[in-house]
Amino acid sequence: MPRISHKGLELPQSAIRKLVPFADATKAHGIHVYHLNIGQPDIETPKEALEVLSEKAHEMAQNHGVLAYSPSAGIQSYREKLCQYYKMHGIDITPERILVTTGGSEALQMAFTCCLNPGDEIIIPEPYYTNYNTFAKLCDAKIVTVPSSIESGFALPLVDDFERYITPYTRAIMICNPNNPTGYLYSEKDLYAVSALCKKYDLYLFADEVYREFCYDGEKHFSVLNLPGCENNVVLFDSVSKRYSACGARVGCVITRNSELFSAMMRMAQARLSPPTFGQVFAEAAIDTPKEYFDAVMDEYVARRNVVVEGINKIPGCFCPNPKGAFYTVCELPIDDSDYFCQWLLTDFEYKGATVMLAPATGFYSDPEKGRHQVRITYCLCIEDLKAAMKCLEEALKVYPGRIKVKAKAASKTVKKSSPKANKKAVSKKK
Amino acid sequence: MPRISHKGLELPQSAIRKLVPFADATKAHGIHVYHLNIGQPDIETPKEALEVLSEKAHEMAQNHGVLAYSPSAGIQSYREKLCQYYKMHGIDITPERILVTTGGSEALQMAFTCCLNPGDEIIIPEPYYTNYNTFAKLCDAKIVTVPSSIESGFALPLVDDFERYITPYTRAIMICNPNNPTGYLYSEKDLYAVSALCKKYDLYLFADEVYREFCYDGEKHFSVLNLPGCENNVVLFDSVSKRYSACGARVGCVITRNSELFSAMMRMAQARLSPPTFGQVFAEAAIDTPKEYFDAVMDEYVARRNVVVEGINKIPGCFCPNPKGAFYTVCELPIDDSDYFCQWLLTDFEYKGATVMLAPATGFYSDPEKGRHQVRITYCLCIEDLKAAMKCLEEALKVYPGRIKVKAKAASKTVKKSSPKANKKAVSKKK
Numbered sequence: 001m002p003r004i005s006h007k008g009l010e011l012p013q014s015a016i017r018k019l020v021p022f023a024d025a026t027k028a029h030g031i032h033v034y035h036l037n038i039g040q041p042d043i044e045t046p047k048e049a050l051e052v053l054s055e056k057a058h059e060m061a062q063n064h065g066v067l068a069y070s071p072s073a074g075i076q077s078y079r080e081k082l083c084q085y086y087k088m089h090g091i092d093i094t095p096e097r098i099l100v101t102t103g104g105s106e107a108l109q110m111a112f113t114c115c116l117n118p119g120d121e122i123i124i125p126e127p128y129y130t131n132y133n134t135f136a137k138l139c140d141a142k143i144v145t146v147p148s149s150i151e152s153g154f155a156l157p158l159v160d161d162f163e164r165y166i167t168p169y170t171r172a173i174m175i176c177n178p179n180n181p182t183g184y185l186y187s188e189k190d191l192y193a194v195s196a197l198c199k200k201y202d203l204y205l206f207a208d209e210v211y212r213e214f215c216y217d218g219e220k221h222f223s224v225l226n227l228p229g230c231e232n233n234v235v236l237f238d239s240v241s242k243r244y245s246a247c248g249a250r251v252g253c254v255i256t257r258n259s260e261l262f263s264a265m266m267r268m269a270q271a272r273l274s275p276p277t278f279g280q281v282f283a284e285a286a287i288d289t290p291k292e293y294f295d296a297v298m299d300e301y302v303a304r305r306n307v308v309v310e311g312i313n314k315i316p317g318c319f320c321p322n323p324k325g326a327f328y329t330v331c332e333l334p335i336d337d338s339d340y341f342c343q344w345l346l347t348d349f350e351y352k353g354a355t356v357m358l359a360p361a362t363g364f365y366s367d368p369e370k371g372r373h374q375v376r377i378t379y380c381l382c383i384e385d386l387k388a389a390m391k392c393l394e395e396a397l398k399v400y401p402g403r404i405k406v407k408a409k410a411a412s413k414t415v416k417k418s419s420p421k422a423n424k425k426a427v428s429k430k431k
Numbered sequence: 432m433p434r435i436s437h438k439g440l441e442l443p444q445s446a447i448r449k450l451v452p453f454a455d456a457t458k459a460h461g462i463h464v465y466h467l468n469i470g471q472p473d474i475e476t477p478k479e480a481l482e483v484l485s486e487k488a489h490e491m492a493q494n495h496g497v498l499a500y501s502p503s504a505g506i507q508s509y510r511e512k513l514c515q516y517y518k519m520h521g522i523d524i525t526p527e528r529i530l531v532t533t534g535g536s537e538a539l540q541m542a543f544t545c546c547l548n549p550g551d552e553i554i555i556p557e558p559y560y561t562n563y564n565t566f567a568k569l570c571d572a573k574i575v576t577v578p579s580s581i582e583s584g585f586a587l588p589l590v591d592d593f594e595r596y597i598t599p600y601t602r603a604i605m606i607c608n609p610n611n612p613t614g615y616l617y618s619e620k621d622l623y624a625v626s627a628l629c630k631k632y633d634l635y636l637f638a639d640e641v642y643r644e645f646c647y648d649g650e651k652h653f654s655v656l657n658l659p660g661c662e663n664n665v666v667l668f669d670s671v672s673k674r675y676s677a678c679g680a681r682v683g684c685v686i687t688r689n690s691e692l693f694s695a696m697m698r699m700a701q702a703r704l705s706p707p708t709f710g711q712v713f714a715e716a717a718i719d720t721p722k723e724y725f726d727a728v729m730d731e732y733v734a735r736r737n738v739v740v741e742g743i744n745k746i747p748g749c750f751c752p753n754p755k756g757a758f759y760t761v762c763e764l765p766i767d768d769s770d771y772f773c774q775w776l777l778t779d780f781e782y783k784g785a786t787v788m789l790a791p792a793t794g795f796y797s798d799p800e801k802g803r804h805q806v807r808i809t810y811c812l813c814i815e816d817l818k819a820a821m822k823c824l825e826e827a828l829k830v831y832p833g834r835i836k837v838k839a840k841a842a843s844k845t846v847k848k849s850s851p852k853a854n855k856k857a858v859s860k861k862k
Binding site for chain 2: 001002004005006008009012013017040043044045047048050051053054055057058060061062065069070072102103105106109113114115117120131134135138139171172203204232233241244247248249250258260261264265267268270271272273274275276277278279282
């Protein structure tokens with residue numbers, strides 16, 4: 001039997017999906033599972049955009065149309081419309097800088113491949129989005145992490161901390177803003193600091209901004225595309241997945257003003273021919289989604305976040321920061337081993353016929369030990385379910401055999417509540 | 432400015448698309464370009480499947496639906512339906528062996544990555560599909576070519592020829608059947624010979640069968656999935672792009688009975704989350720496309736092939752084999768340099784307000800010299816346009832300044848004409 005490649009052997013299993021078989025078994029026994037483990041929003045996809053796709057497919061059927069390859073860089077009218085979208089967010093960009101990809105994932109893969117040589121290093125504040133590991137592995141690059149701490153809500157580490165990790169092999173600094181998995185929203189000042197470092201050491205600044213819209217409590221998002229003087233350093237990853245609750249569209253993009261890099265990514269794009277046509281038709285129409293849709297969505301997420309943050313902080317021994325963006329939070333629980341706890345929830349626990357599925361934070365750290373007492377919680381469920389899930393988690397912690405003592409940060413926790421109204425105002429101002 | 436990676440620098444430009452800027456300039460001058468250079472069928476996409484997608488998108492809009500990620504291996508009902516499709520073609524396969532991908536391109540990328548280490552070699556008969564180069568480059572593997580000859584219509588090289596190229600680094604033999612770019616259809620006997628070699632040297636047998644339906648003159652397709660005793664060697668690449676004239680759907684799959692390999696590819700698939708949902712909905716419905724659709728399409732392609740083969744062979748100094756499958760042919764022209772000739776057609780020639788765009792065969796060979804007098808012609812245009820294109824090519828060769836003398840094979844050419852009827856019968860038998 002022919003052997004598989006070293007990469008084939010070493011590609012990591014998804015930290016988020018590895019508990020799925022246990023969840024399936026639990027469901028098979030009639031137990032309801034509250035999914036707080038995956039970033040699959042339950043928010044309705046904008047119906048206007050779905051109707052546009054429906055009409056276009058119908059027209060194609062009626063007119064003997066051909067579902068052709070799109071251009072490798074994406075449908076031209078979509079790239080132009082994307083520029084309008086970015087303009088609404090105060091970002092000035094032209095279509096020839098935008099390469100449409102199959103989801104944000106392909107954007108990451110193209111940029112990593114065209115920027116990083118084997119052995120090159122990318123510095124990332126941890127905890128960080130686990131799938132970056134696979135894309136780094138695919139080009140034999142190495143992820144080097146700078147710790148951020150739960151006490152500060154996972155704020156950006158100090159520039160000195162970053163600088164300490166820079167070696168001759170460092171090729172990029174990567175920022176996910178707002179952050180998955182922590183929900184932290186980096187400020188304009190934070191990004192200027194990172195960009196100064198990138199300029200000083202001639203590094204790429206990779207930025208994953210797929211949660212751009214998801215900013216709460218009146219906070220505003222600042223894009224790396226608006227950093228002056230680092231046009232050749234900045235590479236932006238984007239996606240319509242979360243923005244329009246359209247994860248299945250598989251449409252993203254990579255944007256850079258670095259022409260040499262763009263041209264290399266284009267050659268890679270040509271080999272895979274084109275991104276999905278239906279998804280692009282949908283995504284182009286989705287740019288016209290009315291502002292009211294986003295206002296309602298942001299209000300809903302603020303309310304959900306509040307349920308989770310308050311729910312967890314009132315459980316003895318737990319600590320949850322108050323994230324300002326995305327729909328994740330990493331919190332600390334009084335548990336001996338988050339991998340075991342998350343599995344135990346599925347295999348050995350139920351409360352009123354239900355249990356909770358969480359993502360162990362071990363998979364979001366370079367050293368799993370750092371996430372041993374932490375879990376990532378996604379607040380993609382409706383308020384009622386989230387409340388039930390919080391109650392379930394509370395009961396679980398009462399009986400979990402591996403419960404450990406309360407730490408200092410959990411004892412001294414303070415949580416600031418913010419109202420949906422304040423956020424609504426912020427969303428209105430942004431547009 | 433940060434440097435781009437070695438791979439970024441070395442990724443080859445698409446041999447098929449590199450003349451596009453010249454074509455655009457020609458069109459801007461009002462000259463019509465007959466595109467014989469790309470495999471983008473003009474055949475209508477099955478309207479029933481488009482209507483199913485249209486309805487599903489409409490239903491989702493009406494019911495506050497969510498366009499969610501599909502499972503990483505593809506929508507389960509689609510994988511099951513794919514098994515029905517393969518059964519119609521005499522292939523017995525189960526859903527857990529099928530990983531749905533974003534086009535055939537991603538299938539290639541996943542298998543190459545999980546099978547090949549840097550320095551590993553894949554043996555391919557040449558000329559071969561140029562984009563394999565990029566996917567090999569992405570994992571630092573090397574394509575090693577075994578020559579096939581235009582005199583035999585690019586038949587499979589002898590086993591001895593293959594064996595001569597096997598080294599300790601050889602990890603796979605790759606076959607595209609029916610072949611792009613030659614149109615050659617490998618027989619059951621051919622594939623048994625290749626599989627014996629793969630078993631003898633413990634090699635993967637990579638097979639690209641995206642043109643499975645496109646077999647002419649009563650010939651039948653034989654799939655590598657039906658080769659006995661090499662379950663762990665065979666890796667199949669497939670796609671709905673050509674089958675349903677749906678290149679923009681970006682839905683393909685990779686199939687293997689090698690569980691270790693499948694599991695590695697699944698880990699890679701999880702990192703990119705999922706293939707496109709809309710495309711999968713369309714592709715699932717497309718499996719019900721009525722047989723009459725394919726009968727009509729195959730008749731059309733046989734008629735087109737005959738126009739091209741006869742058209743080229745009647746031009747003095749030209750030779751075109753009579754391909755039995757796909758919709759390509761590589762033919763020999765009395766020209767000094769196919770790269771220059773194909774560019775010249777776009778920049779310096781017109782006949783009655785039109786010209787022809789061809790793909791120089793140089794890009795389909797490991798050594799461009801071998802394709803210096805050859806071009807790949809795609810017969811994806813309607814009969815009338817193909818006839819006009821042939822006339823155009825004939826006139827071009829009369830005045831091309833780099834015309835060279837007629838070779839022996841062109842002088843002794845024989846072409847067998849086949850009727851659409853014969854093919855129709857074959858298609859009927861196959862179902």
